[in-house]
Amino acid sequence: MRKKTMKRRGGWLLCALAAAAIGCAESENLPKPVPDPAAAARAFRLYYRERVERLVLADQRFYNVGDVDFGVNLQKVGIRRQGDEFEIVSGPTDNNDIGLSVWTTASAYRVFGGRLLELALLRKLNGLRFFEAVSGIGGLTARMVYPGWTRTVDGVAGTVSRVRAGQTVEPPERYAPDLEEELIGAFWNGVRVTHREDPADFLFSYMPAVETGAYSVTYSFSALPDYLRSSDCCASIKRTPAGQPWAGAYWGNHNSRDNFPDLSLGLVTAMEIAADGRASPLLREAAKKVVEAGQRIGDLIVEHDAIMTVDERHLYGELTPSGQVRPDGETENEDLGTLADCQMAFLARAVSSSGLSWPLPEARAPASIEPLIVDALGQDTNCRLPEPPRVCRSLTEAFCGFAWGQMEQLTVFGNPWLDLVRAMEQGTPGSAEGVIGGFQDDFYEITLAVAALSRYAAHRRDKALRAEAQTAMAQLGALMREFADIIYARTNPDALARRVARAAILEGFAGLPDVPAADLGDLAEPEGHSRALESRLNMADTAPWPLIEDEEIRSRAEGELSKKSDTVKARYRDAYGDTPPVRRTADGYEARGVPEAEHPWRAVEVPRHLLTGGGHLLYALPLCETAPYLLDCTWARAGCVRPDLDGGGRVDEADRTLWLERAAKAAGVACREKNHWCDGADLDRTGTVDATDEAFMEAAQGCRYAPSVSP
Structure with a gap:
């Protein structure tokens, strides 16, 4: 004990000598300067605190279907605004950020904290529970989900109503009234938003003039009470039957294995939160229920080696692999649900009740x-066919007997296949994308699966599993870059930069320690997503769309029909002949549908909505946790208010001038709370004013934090 005391006293003495009259304990507790100001600047520009809160608010208000206390991402949205009143029509669309948005919201909560982000994450977690529960069949997944009602949230009155077919309905599970009131205040304060979340409503009243071609050829053919049509290739919108807790709700069937990695990121995030003692009890309890739902999903997939669904031809509850027969009745070379790569096969086991180690x-x-591959390349290839059923033993396994790091060894007529594609691109610029572009797109889902596995391994503290996942990610990242270089180097440098940046972000997600920061470029893609999402909060009132004539209606219907299968073409001609089911009237439109007894000619809406979608919420933000050498959120956490020295609500040249003046006065001064951190010049609160503070001020130029966010 005495030895420890003497050591402590010696430390105090050295500290006192070094710090002179400065309080030593205060000095010892000061934060360290950021290791790389460039990484901190990148993060601040993209994700300073106040901007993150605006982005999350916009996402919660406009891009989640569900209820006040739960929400599930849906990427395609039409927004109508008139003053403080909004109408939101969501979807339908097949591929959504259902799990990725949970992960990025959780990352925001861990990095920045605060009640707003906690409530946002709570809605996302509860949304994953609804996602698995909506069909009433344990473990089933979906392309999209709807509660099957029109929900009006009045943030002025603090109320919510839910109506289906003109009747008020209540959800099968309700949260405490005080929590519901707080959620309304957090995400709908000062506005009244009508969320149209009943496909039986909006497909037949809103879509005829919004997606005239798709309505004519697909949406207008109702198969209720079983399902509605969404896309003829890939999904129908099944209605949950009576007797189930969510009877009258809807879910998109034929979920693809390509959507599974996205979902799994959300499920792994729930595992992390459930075990995180720093998370609030409210979040941990919600996360535990999601983990249970995820285990049911994983168990069902592992049991069948496939994403299972209820199709259009079997009784409700009879499961088949997704896409075994398409909604239009056609079949393809492979279905949508059966597992086709090793990364997703292992990921299914990770989220299942047995886990992965x-x-x-x-x-x-x-x-x-x-x-x-053999059919496409011919028999003169060294692609080895596996013995069915294919068995995976490594996370690095690719196809044809190669690891991802060996795929360039695949040959055609004895020549490396990528060399042949390069030669083709050199001779005919733009041709490579038609040959390997689709294969490149498949990499994204596989790489996202590896990112989820790396997060899972880190959560389980399984170092060997994580090392294997990181090896796979490094190989996939290198191949993504090579594909991007072949396809875009000659024809589309912007696309090349985006692909390389995406590879770098995914590598960072997996925690690779040596991703070149230069590969991030200017992060134009995540910045574009954020700028578009942020703008929704202050969008102008929307105006009615210009009316189109019958000739244009017919052109759109025939154009859509030309892309469809023979089965769909015959269905359309049998029902409508050469006359589309949409027509002009003096001041709007009329539409009909099938069966005509239920959907006769009737007046439909003239849209006045802004159509949006396709963005990713806070896409690169998790790098602040997984690869802080790429994005360091230290300055972003401090927010825009700190460098706004004149308190004007925006950091600009005036603040830079003030900083220079105050920095000059702070030369040789120890900055502490008692001198207001050298009158605010010590932006990073490290005790001195230096070049790092100047870099902070430079990064903050243009940020804003209005005292209140306009609705």
């Missing part, structure tokens, strides 16, 4: 794409 067990991926 090193050494890896064997996992099956029966829908191996090797036969398709």
Whole structure:
């Protein structure tokens, strides 16, 4: 004990000598300067605190279907505004950031904290519960989900109503009234928003003039009470039948394995939150229920080696692999649900009740794409066909007997296949995308699966599993860059930069320690997503769309029909002949549908909505946790208010001038709370004013934090 006391006293003495008259304890507790001001500047520009809160508010208000206390991302949205009143029509669309948005919102909560982000994350977690529960069949997944009502949230009165077919309905589970009131105040304060979340309503009244071609050829053919049509290739919108807790709700069937990595990121995030003692009890309890739902999802996939669904031809509750027969009745070379790559096969086991650990067990991926590769390339290839069913033993396994780091060794007629594609691109610029562009797109989902596995391994503290996942990510990242260089280097440098940046972000997600910061470029893609999302909060009132004539209506219907299968073409001609089911009237439109007894000619809406979608919420923000050498959120956490030295609500040249004046006065001065951190010049609160503070001020130029966010 005495030795420890003497050591402590010696430390105090050294500290006192070094700090002279400065309080030593105060000096010891000061934060360290950021290791890389460039990484901190990148993060601040993209995600300073006040901007993150605006982005989350916009996402919660406009891009989540569900209820006040739960929300599920849906990427395609029409927004109508008139003053403080909004109308939101969501979807339908097949691919959404259902899990990714949970992960990025959770990252924002961990980095920045605060009640707003806690409530946003709570809605996202509860949304994952609804996602798994909506069908009434445990473990089933969906492309999109709807509660099947029109929900009006009045943030002025503090109320919410839910109406289906003219009747007030209540959800099967309600949260405490005080929590519901707080959620309304957090995300709908001062506005009245009508969320149209009943496809039986908006498909037949809103869509005829919004997506005239899709309505004519697909949406107008109702198969209720079983389902509504969404896309003829990939999904129908099934209605949950009577007897289920969510009877009258809807979910998109034929969920694709390509959507599974996104969902799994949300499920792994729930595992992390459930075990995080720093998270609030409210969040931990919600996360535990999501983990249970995720285990049911994983168990069902592992049992069948496929994403399962209820299709259009079997009784409700009879499960088949997704996409075994398309909604239009056609079949393809492979279905949508059976697992086809090793990364997703292992990921399914990770989220299941059995979990995943090193050494890896064997996992099956029966829908191996090797036969398709051989069919495309011919027999003169070294692609090895696996013995069915394909068995996976490593996270680095790709196809044709190669690891991802060996895929360039695939040959055609004895020549490396990528060399042939390069030569083709050199001879005919732009041709490479038609050959390998689709394969490149498949990388994204596989790479996202590896990112989820890396997060899972970190959560489980399984170092060997994480090392394997990171090796796979490094190989995939290198291949993504090579594909991007082949396809875009000659023809589209902007696309090349976006692809390289995406590879770098995904590598950072997996925690790779040596991703070149230069590969992030100017982060134009995530910045564009944020700028568009942020603008929704202050969008102008929307105006009615110009009316189109019958000739244009017919052109749109025929154009859509030309892209469809023979089955769909026959269905359309049998029902409508050469006359589209939409027509002009003097001041608007009329539409009909099938069956005509239920959907006769009737007046439909003239839209006045802003159509939006396709953005990713806070897409790069998790790098602040997984790869802080790329994005360091230290300055972003401090927010825009700190460098706004004149208190004007925006950091601009005037603040820079003030900083220079105050920095000059702070030369040789120890900055502490008692001197207001050298009158605010010590922006990073490290005790001195230096070049790092100047870099902070430079990064903050243009940020804003209006005292109140306009609705």
